[in-house]
Amino acid sequence: MPVTALLAQLQQWQQQAAQLHIRLPVIWQGSQDNLLSHAAVLLSTISYDKLYWLGTEAPADAVNLTGKQNYQLLGSECDVLVVNAFSGFNADLVAASAGCVKAGGIWLLLCPPFAKWQQQANPAHKSLLPYPLDAATHQGGFLSFWLTQLQQQNALFINEQHATELLSWPAMAQPNQATAPCITAEQQVAVKAILYVVSGHRRRPLVLTADRGRGKSAALGITAAQLAAAGKQIILTAPSPQAAATALTHFSQHVPAAQQSNLQFIPFDELLRSTKTADLLLVDEAAAIPTPVLQQLLQRFSRIVFATTEHGYEGTGRGFQLRFQQYLNQQCPGWRKLQIQQPIRYQQADPLEQLIFNCFLLRQSSNELTYSAKDKISALTYQAKDWLNNTNKLQQVFSLLSLAHYQTQIKDLAALLDNPRLQVVTLEQNSQVLACVLISSEGDIPPELAHQIYLGERRVQGHLLAQSLAFHLAQPELASLSLWRIMRIAVQPALQKQGLGTKLLGFISQQAEQQNIRYLGTSFGVSTELLQFWQRNGYQAIRLGVSSDKASAEYSILMLKPVTADGEVVQQLNRQFGHNLFLTLSGQYPLLNTRLALQLATPLPDIPALTEAELKQLALFCRNQRPYELIEPILQRWFCKHYHALPPELAAPLCSLYWQHSSWPALLTQYGFNNKNSALALFRQHIAKLISAAI
Ligand SMILES: CC(=O)SCCNC(=O)CCNC(=O)[C@H](O)C(C)(C)COP(=O)(O)OP(=O)(O)OC[C@H]1O[C@@H](n2cnc3c(N)ncnc32)[C@H](O)[C@@H]1OP(=O)(O)O
Ligand SMILES: Nc1ncnc2c1ncn2[C@@H]1O[C@H](COP(=O)(O)OP(=O)(O)OP(=O)(O)O)[C@@H](O)[C@H]1O
Known part of the structure; x- marks a missing residue:
């Protein structure tokens, strides 16, 4: 079809889209040069106020979205959005920007013919990768998946020869049921x-x-x-x-x-x-x-x-x-x-919204979960290559990860499909995914390279645990062992706290042992509940990141569990961690809450016990015969030695005072004391009971 005829046809379709209150997804395949000149002609023949452009070669009147943060697109609108896939294809930005297009608008994807796009998606053509993944591990699975999905969508497909209309035009939108000024x-x-x-x-x-x-x-x-x-x-x-x-x-x-x-x-x-x-x-x-x-x-x-x-x-x-x-x-x-539920910027059956939701598996499954604790549960393992023939399972896993994990983005879907070092282990009943875990195989780093990481001269992508062990913990020899890092774990919300997470971790430990994996590790934004979950499953804290996550205000923790390796190493790292945490708490972790701090730290064996004379001083303080200021250093040491055995009512305020160096006014507000004397009275009462046996 000559381009002029095609453009006339497109204009007609756009008018139809405007009448139906939908956006028109147009996928135009060809060479970059041809497509850019066609797009320029198209833009000169249709009327629009705002043009958004994703990728290079944006015309002067366009707002270029490349490099924008996804959240900056929320609440903004455009009439035409062009995605130039020749210069990269950031799936998260593609999905986030599509929501900006108004009814009657056009979403135009400029891309190579699909067969060529697929072939070119190898590390030599990094710019065409569907996601800027590590080229060395890229397998093209996500691109195959996305192209297969795309071709099944209700969209306009144009190539050099012809254009195909939408498979079906949605029915006219429902008449308005609301009273002005509302629309729905x-x-x-x-x-x-x-x-x-x-x-x-x-x-x-x-x-x-x-x-x-x-x-x-x-x-x-x-x-x-x-x-x-x-x-x-x-x-x-x-x-x-x-x-x-x-x-x-x-x-x-x-x-x-x-x-x-x-x-x-x-x-x-x-x-x-x-x-x-x-x-x-x-x-x-x-x-x-x-x-x-x-x-x-x-x-x-x-x-x-x-x-x-x-x-x-x-x-x-x-x-x-x-x-x-x-x-x-x-x-x-x-x-x-x-x-x-009902959209206003476009109508309910909008083809572009459906395209984006379908191609990136963004629809949450609406199926009711049927689960019986008595029936058999199987544990299954999937690798990147398994997903293309099992989209249904992929959808379930990705939905569960998105539902349970606040950081899940489309790039994680891309990683699942592309990265051969990732595996997913699921617990399933009747083909329903009840829980899943995402594991990254790491380590096995040649000693020479591990040493360079340790010296801070090199970094290795995709080996977060190994990297951290060599660099942060100065244990390069551990980075040369086989490690599994548990990146994500999620249990269906309705089935949490019934032992499934523990069961899944148990299965993973078994698998790891069979495959001679030396250590299992994990890293996540720490909260008291999650810490308890991992500690109960045998993981020990070995490092707390120094900066807290902006959105959640949580510090990231690194935990380790020996599988076929020497457990003493982890014990040692855990002890060191507790000690260092104690020394640095006030300066480095202003947001760490007291309960969590107590749960994290381990007993500190090298603090000398109180002498008899000191214990007597403490007893006199309990009887109100010594001022607090005098016994403060003694009480501080006594606390450090025994904090893990103290009742929380006493441990928490003392922890605030001695570790987090809270000021007295802050302490009184935090724990609801009327004044310093009432706090000291509580201290005396507790301490008297605890030391009565010792004096
Ligand atoms: C690396 C990461 O992915 S960390 C992020 C983990 N994932 C999430 O936060 C997603 C949402 N949460 C979940 O999916 C699940 O609750 C998981 C994976 C955290 C835990 O799985 P579950 O099946 O719920 O845990 P399970 O029943 O095996 O609990 C074992 C122990 O963990 C602790 N625990 C688990 N969840 C909680 C909770 N919400 N509050 C307090 N303690 C908890 C308890 O000590 C529990 O032992 P108990 O039953 O003897 O009291
Ligand atoms: N009652 C109304 N009358 C006229 N226009 C409306 C009305 N409600 C919404 N709109 C228009 O519909 C479009 C979408 O509405 P709005 O931006 O409020 O949605 P939103 O859910 O906040 O979207 P986003 O998540 O993109 O911010 C806007 O152009 C808005 O001006």
């Missing part, structure tokens, strides 16, 4: 729910969640306008001014001019520093704001609405859902959650 009935419900946060009881926040383009931000703006008109003061915050733009636009459209000033947009960091108050705080794109910030906002404002998307690939992660919502359960048990 669900949006109207959301507006009512937000109003109720102001009129109902205090401390009952609302969490409004939805996929992209469901009208969350608009609902915030519409409600704010109603409240402002009634004289209420509202603060709106968001990760960036751009993310607040839609809410502000809808607010301005609906608020009487005289009440415009009743809403203020304040960036979240500025809001934390100020002492401003309001009748309602609206937080848009909340999942892209660090959890500790959200927690502080929750302390400050008694009426809050959080609106957010939840997908990991959007750059916000599921951390919001997994961690912040747990926090809400504890702090504000009356909180409510509302989800909006």
